[in-house]
Amino acid sequence: MTLKTKLNNWMVILLLNLSFLLLLPQTSFAQDNWEDITNNMQEPVSEVQLPDASIVIDAHNGQVLWEKNTEKAHDPAALTMLMTVYLTMEKIQDNTFSLDTTVTATAEDEAIAQLQTMSNNNVVTGVNYQMEDLLKLAFTPTSNVAILMLSRMVDKDPDQFIEHMNTKASELGMTNTKYFNATGIPASTFEGNYLLTNYDNAAYNQTTAADLALLTYHLLKNFPEIIDWTKETETTVLPDSLYEETFTTNNQALTSQAYPLDGLDGLLFFENGQINHYVTTVKRNGMRLISVFLNANGPDEGSTFRLNNTLLNKLFEKYEYKEILTAGKQKINNQTVNVTHDFYGVVLKETEPTFELSEDKISLKNSLPLVSNTIDPLEVEYEDARSNVEKNIEENRLVTWLLETIEITKTTILAIGFTLLGIIFLLMSLFIPRRKKVEKTSRPLESEITSRREKQKSQKQTWPIKETILFIGSSCFIVGIIMLLIHHLL
Numbered sequence: 001m002t003l004k005t006k007l008n009n010w011m012v013i014l015l016l017n018l019s020f021l022l023l024l025p026q027t028s029f030a031q032d033n034w035e036d037i038t039n040n041m042q043e044p045v046s047e048v049q050l051p052d053a054s055i056v057i058d059a060h061n062g063q064v065l066w067e068k069n070t071e072k073a074h075d076p077a078a079l080t081m082l083m084t085v086y087l088t089m090e091k092i093q094d095n096t097f098s099l100d101t102t103v104t105a106t107a108e109d110e111a112i113a114q115l116q117t118m119s120n121n122n123v124v125t126g127v128n129y130q131m132e133d134l135l136k137l138a139f140t141p142t143s144n145v146a147i148l149m150l151s152r153m154v155d156k157d158p159d160q161f162i163e164h165m166n167t168k169a170s171e172l173g174m175t176n177t178k179y180f181n182a183t184g185i186p187a188s189t190f191e192g193n194y195l196l197t198n199y200d201n202a203a204y205n206q207t208t209a210a211d212l213a214l215l216t217y218h219l220l221k222n223f224p225e226i227i228d229w230t231k232e233t234e235t236t237v238l239p240d241s242l243y244e245e246t247f248t249t250n251n252q253a254l255t256s257q258a259y260p261l262d263g264l265d266g267l268l269f270f271e272n273g274q275i276n277h278y279v280t281t282v283k284r285n286g287m288r289l290i291s292v293f294l295n296a297n298g299p300d301e302g303s304t305f306r307l308n309n310t311l312l313n314k315l316f317e318k319y320e321y322k323e324i325l326t327a328g329k330q331k332i333n334n335q336t337v338n339v340t341h342d343f344y345g346v347v348l349k350e351t352e353p354t355f356e357l358s359e360d361k362i363s364l365k366n367s368l369p370l371v372s373n374t375i376d377p378l379e380v381e382y383e384d385a386r387s388n389v390e391k392n393i394e395e396n397r398l399v400t401w402l403l404e405t406i407e408i409t410k411t412t413i414l415a416i417g418f419t420l421l422g423i424i425f426l427l428m429s430l431f432i433p434r435r436k437k438v439e440k441t442s443r444p445l446e447s448e449i450t451s452r453r454e455k456q457k458s459q460k461q462t463w464p465i466k467e468t469i470l471f472i473g474s475s476c477f478i479v480g481i482i483m484l485l486i487h488h489l490l
Contacts, residue, residue, distance in 0.1 A: 052295035080184035173374030230266025259305035287321035415483035422477025
């Protein structure tokens with residue numbers, strides 16, 4: 001085999017590989033490199049202070065912008081109360097009770113409130129507490145007694161409530177979550193005032209960052225009013241009474257706190273001196289993000305706030321939530337369609353979104369992944385708006401292939417122009433006769449000689465027109481074809 005043959009074979013293999021790569025579907029991936037986030041922080045965060053698991057999703061569509069160890073199981077501790085709040089809000093939504101409904105404290109509630117081993121508010125037997133106050137206390141100061149009083153309103157049987165929690169987790173798609181108690185603290189810790197029959201009283205709940213993000217996504221989507229409670233830096237219950245209490249938030253990223261973050265209006269921070277769990281939500285320029293940190297190491301809780309702030313600021317700089325398709329007639333992938341409604345999504349800034357068409361839906365090509373397959377895919381319905389002429393063209397496979405393959409750019413237009421010009425000149429040359437050669441005779445007549453001389457005098461010397469036009473046409477045609485091949489192969 002000659003060297004020339006080998007080179008040709010390698011060129012063919014290279015072109016085939018390039019073609020294969022171009023045909024592969026492109027996928028967008030969420031960011032996951034902490035070094036990119038921590039390198040430019042003014043106050044460094046050590047590697048041991050990074051959370052074991054973390055995720056950031058878009059609150060509108062559930063798109064994942066950041067993820068790290070999202071399927072690793074953890075004890076969520078006080079973040080358990082997010083499910084208790086969710087089930088309570090469902091009961092309020094279906095009018096089982098309202099925010100004004102009162103809950104009367106029991107002797108067991110008062111005993112739990114006196115436990116020094118957990119976060120609580122003061123509760124007195126026989127005193128009535130409004131549901132709204134108990135919901136506020138669940139967030140600030142993550143009161144365990146308030147959470148249990150809410151759970152009792154949803155299901156009087158504590159075992160039934162845990163079953164309810166696990167059923168709802170399954171419904172939402174929280175596939176790696178298992179609840180054993182309503183508060184995040186094992187039931188055995190409550191000194192006999194909170195006991196379960198069908199569940200292990202010493203067991204800790206288990207969940208993942210992805211599952212908590214999914215729960216928070218549904219919580220904010222279905223009950224956005226909870227932001228009115230989580231954005232407040234102080235919570236006061238039973239005002240102007242003997243039992244009035246005021247609690248200050250421990251979410252230090254809220255406005256006027258130690259580590260404020262622009263747009264942050266919730267949600268929940270937990271720390272026990274050794275680890276921090278953190279769920280936040282931030283809204284800027286129409287885009288709301290949800291972040292979850294699990295097992296961020298203390299005791300420097302400031303590092304968790306600074307790290308979360310830096311991460312979210314970076315993501316807001318890089319991504320935007322915007323209208324990517326307007327309802328009405330659109331040209332998508334060379335097909336005329338009628339988009340049924342406006343289509344929004346999170347995309348990289350300064351990039352034009354591209355789309356894929358299925359039988360009746362348009363989806364965002366290279367979209368960020370969704371936090372769960374239980375969330376509706378990022379797509380919009382459309383109707384065929386093609387004319388009969390367009391349909392006939394698209395049914396012609398050759399024409400369709402050309403339309404999809406040839407990218408119309410300035411270079412393409414120039415190349416096509418050269419090719420068409422070449423064809424025009426070549427066609428013109430067909431209608432121009434060649435110059436006739438004068439045959440020499442051995443003895444021309446004197447009259448012919450005279451006539452020829454007079455004709456030569458009356459006419460000027462001319463160029464071979466047919467040959468010139470033929471040359472120009474051939475040159476333009478060849479240049480145009482070469483430009484097309486180079487532009488679309490490379």
